[in-house]
Structure formats: C-alpha cells, structure tokens
Amino acid sequence: MPTTFEIAQLLIEKLKDGIPVEQAKNELEIKSERWFAISAKAYALYLADAEKQRDQDILKKNVSATSNQEIRQILTLNEKLADYALLLHSLATMADFEYISDLAENLPQSETNTLEYLSKQSMHPGFRARQKKGRFETLTPFKPFVQIIDAALICFYRQNYISAYLTLAPVIEGVLLRWTGYNGTGNKPEFDEHRKFFKRSHIRQPCPSNVLFHNVYNKGCDKILNDHLFKPTQSGDSHSNFNRHLAAHLLNDNHFATWENCNRLFLLLDTMSEIYVYETREPDPRFNIHTDDLKADVEIYAGLILDTQLKNVTEKILLQEHLKPKESR
Structure with missing residues (x-):
C-alpha cells in the first residue's frame, strides 16, 4: 500500500493540473478514513514547496514579492492581533504592516487606534462596494446574504451599531454552512464543526x-x-464581548453591539472571502469589477456617512452610548 507521503505527492500533482478535489480523490482511490491524514500531508508539502519557491523568487531581479521572513512577521502580528479579535487586512501593504506593528507594540493601550486604522481601509465606501460587487455577489457561500450584509452596512454608516452587529453576526455561521454545502435540508453540521x-x-x-x-x-x-466569536461561554469571556452566543441569547447585560465589534465582523467576513477565493483556485472576481460598476453603491454609502455626520439623525439621539470608539465617547 502506498504511504501517506506518496499519495499526498500524487494528489498535489493532480490538483496543480486543475483536477477538482473530489475527482482527484476518486482517481487515486483515497478512502474516506485516510483523507484527513493525506490531505493534511499534501497541504504541508504544498506549503513547504511554496516557501522554497518564494526564497528562489526573491533572489530574481525585477521580482517584487513578500519574503518568507516578512510572511512570518505577518503571522506573528496576526497572532497578536487575534488576541483582540483583529486581523491585518488582506489588502494591507508593507507600509500598513509596519504601522500596525508599531501600534501593536503598545496593545492593549493602542487597541482603539489600531481599530480606527484598520477601519479606514475595511469600512471605506469604495472598498465596501468592491467587496459587494466582486466578492459577495459572486462567491457561492456569500450570495444568499448580500442584502443582509448591505442592511448591516447601512446601519453601520448610520451609526446604529446595535442593528448592524445583530444583523451581521448570524451571517458568519450562515456562510460557513453554505461553504460546507449545507442548503437547509438533511443533517445540519454540528456547531463544533464550525469551530x-x-x-x-x-x-x-x-x-x-x-x-x-x-x-x-x-x-x-x-x-x-x-478564542472569541464561537468561544463557548462556559470557557470564559471573549475579548470585548465579541461572542456569537452572547448576541444570540443575550446571556448578560454586557455591551457587545459596538462600533468596535461591528468592525471585527466585517473584517472577519472579508478575510473569509479571501480564503474562499484561494480554496476555489479561481481568479479573484473582485479584480474584474470596473469602477463604473461601483459608482452607485459608493455614492449611497458616502451619502449615508455624510448625512449622519451633518444631521441630528435618530441614531444620534437614541443610541448615544453606542456611537463611537471607547476612547472617543
């Protein structure tokens, strides 16, 4: 019988040739009980090969790429940011990385400044319109939730963070369910599978x-x-009450529907869409979107922000304690 290592190598070659995963499994006659170990080995080998190739690419002239050392530094930064339920944005440049790295040195004191910097990228009307048109309206697990995501975004721009958070929080689980192929019939995956x-x-x-x-x-x-969103409540508190169970069941009176946590949800959703694009091995549809396709949504989003800033809107009157980052309240 071929070893796990040998089958993993054969699997990599088939997938690199564009053969779908299920077809490759069938052609190699990989039984279900062996798939976990073989796929894990294939991923590890594929990652190691990519690291070797990146080292070679960096040595070539006229090649601009993030080095393995820089990627390890990003991993370290993300590990630290994730303690606060944050991530480096997928479109962040090395300049962004360096700036956020400096901020991260002073966490938790710099948490609000870090969130505000990340928010300028992830919540900008232009970027949100591009995500909607180039990701959420295109990628299969996200398609059913386009209007729900838009509803949450409208609330966010109007500074109604309670409605924004409660609207968007269930979308994370909904996307994961669609990603696994669940369509509302048959046995629903256990919640632990999401974790x-x-x-x-x-x-x-x-x-x-x-x-x-x-x-x-x-x-x-x-x-x-x-550690946060899906953390069992009996295991302790999530950072900043960023927890799905607290929102779903209102287990205590702690504030969770805040500007900060809305940013966390959008950042997580964006990163999930990035991972999905990588897993499909298809070109990123976001880069096929023309600026003219975004104009209408950008104008609407920007208009919501401006109206909210200039007018004494209902949200400002009734929801004062939820409006701004903690240090700005």
Missing part, C-alpha cells in the same frame, strides 16, 4: 492558490472563531 472549520481547511482544498497567505489568514480566522 474546526479553518483548522481543517485542508480537507476541502489541500492545495489552495497563494498558499502562503492562505496559511496566514486561515490561522487568523481559526483563532478569532475559537
């Missing part, structure tokens, strides 16, 4: 595209789900 979702990404795709950054974002999402 393992990113840790076990190799069973869905052992050879994702851009595997170096798939590994970065996958680890970040895994930690945020397990």
Whole structure:
C-alpha cells in the first residue's frame, strides 16, 4: 500500500493540473478514513514547496514579492492581533504592516487606534462596494446574504451599531454552512464543526492558490472563531464581548453591539472571502469589477456617512452610548 507521503505527492500533482478535489480523490482511490491524514500531508508539502519557491523568487531581479521572513512577521502580528479579535487586512501593504506593528507594540493601550486604522481601509465606501460587487455577489457561500450584509452596512454608516452587529453576526455561521454545502435540508453540521472549520481547511482544498497567505489568514480566522466569536461561554469571556452566543441569547447585560465589534465582523467576513477565493483556485472576481460598476453603491454609502455626520439623525439621539470608539465617547 502506498504511504501517506506518496499519495499526498500524487494528489498535489493532480490538483496543480486543475483536477477538482473530489475527482482527484476518486482517481487515486483515497478512502474516506485516510483523507484527513493525506490531505493534511499534501497541504504541508504544498506549503513547504511554496516557501522554497518564494526564497528562489526573491533572489530574481525585477521580482517584487513578500519574503518568507516578512510572511512570518505577518503571522506573528496576526497572532497578536487575534488576541483582540483583529486581523491585518488582506489588502494591507508593507507600509500598513509596519504601522500596525508599531501600534501593536503598545496593545492593549493602542487597541482603539489600531481599530480606527484598520477601519479606514475595511469600512471605506469604495472598498465596501468592491467587496459587494466582486466578492459577495459572486462567491457561492456569500450570495444568499448580500442584502443582509448591505442592511448591516447601512446601519453601520448610520451609526446604529446595535442593528448592524445583530444583523451581521448570524451571517458568519450562515456562510460557513453554505461553504460546507449545507442548503437547509438533511443533517445540519454540528456547531463544533464550525469551530474546526479553518483548522481543517485542508480537507476541502489541500492545495489552495497563494498558499502562503492562505496559511496566514486561515490561522487568523481559526483563532478569532475559537478564542472569541464561537468561544463557548462556559470557557470564559471573549475579548470585548465579541461572542456569537452572547448576541444570540443575550446571556448578560454586557455591551457587545459596538462600533468596535461591528468592525471585527466585517473584517472577519472579508478575510473569509479571501480564503474562499484561494480554496476555489479561481481568479479573484473582485479584480474584474470596473469602477463604473461601483459608482452607485459608493455614492449611497458616502451619502449615508455624510448625512449622519451633518444631521441630528435618530441614531444620534437614541443610541448615544453606542456611537463611537471607547476612547472617543
């Protein structure tokens, strides 16, 4: 019988040739009981090969790429940010990385400044419109939730963070369910499976595209789900009450529907869409969107922000204690 290592190598070659995962499994006659170990080995080998290739690419002239050393530094930063249920944005530049790294040196005192910097990227109307058109309206697990995500965003821009958070929080689980193929019929995956979702990404795709950054974002999402959003309440408090169970069951009177936690949800959702693109091994649809396709949504989002800033809107009157970051209240 071929070893796990040998089958993993054969699997990698088939997936690199564009053969779908299920077809490759069938062609190699991989039994279900062996799939976890073989797919995990294939992922590890594929990641190691990508690291070796990156070292070679860095030595070439006219090649601009993030080095393995820099990627390890990003991993370390994300590990620290994830303690606060945060992640480096997927479009962050090395300049952004360096700035946030400096802020992270002073956590938790710099938490609000870190969140505000991340929010300028992730909540900008232009970026949110591009995510909607190029990701959420296109990627299968996200499609059913486009209007719900928009509803949450409208509330966010109007500074109604209570409605924004309670609207968006269930979408995380809904996306994971669709990602696994669940369509509302048959046996629903156990909730504990969601907590393992990113840790076990190799069973869905052992050879994702851009595997170096798939590994970065996958680890970040895994930690945020397990240490915060999906953390069992009997295991202790999540940072800043960023916890799905607290929102779903209103277990205590702690504030959770805040500006900070709304940012955390959007950042997590964006990162999940990045991972999904890597797992499909398809071109990122976000980069096929023309600026003209975004104009209407950008104008609406920007208009909501401006109206809220200039007018004494209802949210400002009734929801004062939830409006701004903690240090700005």
